[in-house]
Amino acid sequence: MNESATPRLLVTLCTYNEKENLEQLIPEIHHHLPYAAILVIDDNSPDGTGDYVKSLKKTDSRIHSIHRSGKLGLGTATIAGFQYAIENHYDLVLNLDADFSHPPRFMPDLVAATEQADVAIGSRYVPGGKIEGWGPKRYFMSGAINWYARLLLRLKSRDCSGSFRCYRVPKLAEIDFKLLRAKGYAFQEEILYRCRRVGCTFQEVPFTFEERRYGSSKINMKEAFSALWVMFVLGIDNLQGKRVKVLPAESAK
Numbered sequence: 001m002n003e004s005a006t007p008r009l010l011v012t013l014c015t016y017n018e019k020e021n022l023e024q025l026i027p028e029i030h031h032h033l034p035y036a037a038i039l040v041i042d043d044n045s046p047d048g049t050g051d052y053v054k055s056l057k058k059t060d061s062r063i064h065s066i067h068r069s070g071k072l073g074l075g076t077a078t079i080a081g082f083q084y085a086i087e088n089h090y091d092l093v094l095n096l097d098a099d100f101s102h103p104p105r106f107m108p109d110l111v112a113a114t115e116q117a118d119v120a121i122g123s124r125y126v127p128g129g130k131i132e133g134w135g136p137k138r139y140f141m142s143g144a145i146n147w148y149a150r151l152l153l154r155l156k157s158r159d160c161s162g163s164f165r166c167y168r169v170p171k172l173a174e175i176d177f178k179l180l181r182a183k184g185y186a187f188q189e190e191i192l193y194r195c196r197r198v199g200c201t202f203q204e205v206p207f208t209f210e211e212r213r214y215g216s217s218k219i220n221m222k223e224a225f226s227a228l229w230v231m232f233v234l235g236i237d238n239l240q241g242k243r244v245k246v247l248p249a250e251s252a253k
């Protein structure tokens with residue numbers, strides 16, 4: 001990345017039924033990062049999110065979109081965004097949920113952190129980070145998933161399961177995406193694991209996670225169990241030291 005110039009930044013939003021959120025979210029992203037391009041990866045949302053984005057593109061040259069045929073999973077949608085960033089030579093790609101759980105006001109902090117590290121992780125679990133609007137069950141589930149991911153994949157980050165992150169694109173380009181096993185929600189943990197394997201450095205940046213404004217979460221029991229299984233298989237891979245030698249750099253804190 002050219003350190004002195006403004007980086008070429010792509011903000012990615014994976015969407016499935018997020019039209020109501022996008023109507024407010026896109027102007028907020030423009031407000032906080034006016035120089036960033038925005039890529040929406042929509043999976044033929046029944047609520048018309050895809051058509052809404054197509055209409056925005058007619059008058060806003062900063063907006064781009066990928067329209068897939070049906071709900072193909074959060075992991076593969078995020079990879080489609082990464083591939084777009086690589087093919088179009090962006091310096092940074094910043095992903096956030098399209099429902100305001102990752103408030104756009106924290107995006108500049110993530111971008112700034114990539115001056116010190118290859119991956120800036122929006123974190124609910126470092127000092128200064130917090131969660132608003134969760135009951136005890138969701139706290140427990142998130143804590144358990146993070147404990148499980150850290151144990152099996154030997155990840156050092158406190159927050160391994162959120163998708164609010166900014167990556168240096170040239171480092172992402174070193175990852176062989178064909179190796180990825182997670183199609184859905186375990187993607188967040190697996191991509192950290194793959195980043196570590198190509199020698200990425202990491203920095204956690206505190207933010208306040210807020211409950212989504214409109215609509216509902218798309219996770220279900222099948223997706224949750226599939227995520228646990230994928231991490232278990234990756235943990236076995238890790239133990240066996242398969243595929244690529246693990247490089248030592250884990251944290252640039």
Ligand SMILES: Nc1nc2c(ncn2[C@@H]2O[C@H](COP(=O)(O)OP(=O)(O)O[C@H]3O[C@H](CO)[C@@H](O)[C@H](O)[C@@H]3O)[C@@H](O)[C@H]2O)c(=O)[nH]1
Pocket residue numbers: 013014015016017018041042043071072073074077096097098099101142161162163164185188212216217218219
């Ligand atoms: N294109 C596409 N987008 C999807 C899909 N599934 C979910 N999304 C989008 O991905 C974002 C997150 O999905 P949610 O369903 O709202 O996630 P959540 O349950 O609130 O999960 C949160 O925690 C997870 C684990 O901690 C995180 O992985 C996730 O990013 C989010 O922070 C939303 O913008 C949603 O529209 C899909 O199959 N395809």
